[in-house]
Amino acid sequence: MTSLADVYEDNVGEVEDLRRFYLGIALFAAGALLTVVGILVGGTDLLGAVGVGVYDARKVAGLLGGLGVPAVLVGVFTVLPASERIRAAAAIGASLCVLGVALFWYAYPTYWVTGPQERTGLTLLVAAVYSFGVFASIGCLFSAVVTFKTRNDPGGTVTMEVTREGETRVVEVPAEHAEQAAYGGVGMFGADPDGSVETQTNQPSPGAGSSSSAASARSSRGSSSSGLGSPGTPTSDGGASTQDIRSPMDGYDDGEVLKSEPSRQEQSLADRYCGNCQHFQYVRTNHGMQPYCGAHGEVMGDMEACQQWEPNN
DSSP states (O other): OOOHHHHHHHHOOSOSOHHHHHHHHHHHHHHHHHHHHHHHHHHSOTTGGGTOOHHHHHHHHHHHHHHHHHHHHHHHHHHSOOOHHHHHHHHHHHHHHHHHHHHHHHHTTTTSTTSTTOOOTTHHHHHHHHHHHHHHHHHHHHHHHHHHHHHHOOSSEEEEEEEETTEEEEEEEEHHHHHHHHHSOSGGGSOOOOTTOOOTTTOOOHHHHHHHHHHHHHHHHHHHTTSSOOOOOOOOOSSSOGGGOOOGGGGOOOOOOOOOOOOHHHHHHHSOSGGGBTTEEEEEETTEEEEEETTTTEEOSOOOOOTTOOBOO
C-alpha cells in the first residue's frame, strides 16, 4: 500500500502553475479594457478632437472591441481547468474572431454596407466569421464549466483509486456510502454510544476469556512443577465462603511461579478492531483520505471489527 506521505506529496501542494494563472488574469483584464475603450471610441467623438474622421474612428473602435472579446474568453480558458480538446476548440474559435477582425479592417468602409461607395461584398462574410468564432468560444467555455462541475459532483458514484502492492484499481462507491463516511467517524470520532450499545472499547472480546484461562492453566502447571508442592486455590463446598478458608501453606511465599507471555496471535485477538485487520487500508476519494475495507469493498464509517476480521501480522 502506498504510504500517506507519498499520497500527500504527489497530490497536495501549491498552485500548479502561477504563471498561467497570472497570464489568464492579464488577458482577461486587457480584453475588458480593450472592449471598454472600443465602445468609448465608437460611441463618442473621442478621436475627433485629434483630427480622426468618423470612418477611421469606427474602424479603430471595431478593431479594439473585436479583439477585446476573444481576449476575455482566452483569459478565462487559461485559468479554468479544461481538457486539451476543449482548449483546442476554444483556440480555433478565438482565431476565427481574430480573422473576422482582420477582414473588418480590410473591408471597412470601402466594402461595407454603410460605406461611402455602398458596396456590400464583405459585410455578411465578416459578420459570419466573427460571430461563428464568438459562438464557438462561448460554447467551449460552457462545456468546460459543466464538465468541471460534473467532476466535483459526480452525482451517484464516487471514484476511488485503491493502490495495493503496486497495483492500482478504480472502485466505484455509491454516493450515500461516501456521505456516511464523510460525516461519520473513525474510532473515537464517531457518535457517542446510545444506551447499552457495544462499542470498540467495551465490546467483550471472544479471545480474552480463552487467553486468561490459558494463562491461568499455565500458571497452575508451572507452580505445581516447581517442586514446592504449593496447593491450588481453596474452593468452598457450600458451607463457608472461600475467604474464610485458610491453608497452612498460605504463609509461605518462597515458590516461583512461571508465567509465559501471551503469543502474538493472542495479543491481536485481545485488541480486535479494524485498524489491525489485514483488509484495512486508506483510499483517496473526493472527500479526501477515507478508511476502506477490502473485504466488503466500501469505505468505512467506524472501526468496529466484523466477522471477516483477520489479524494483520
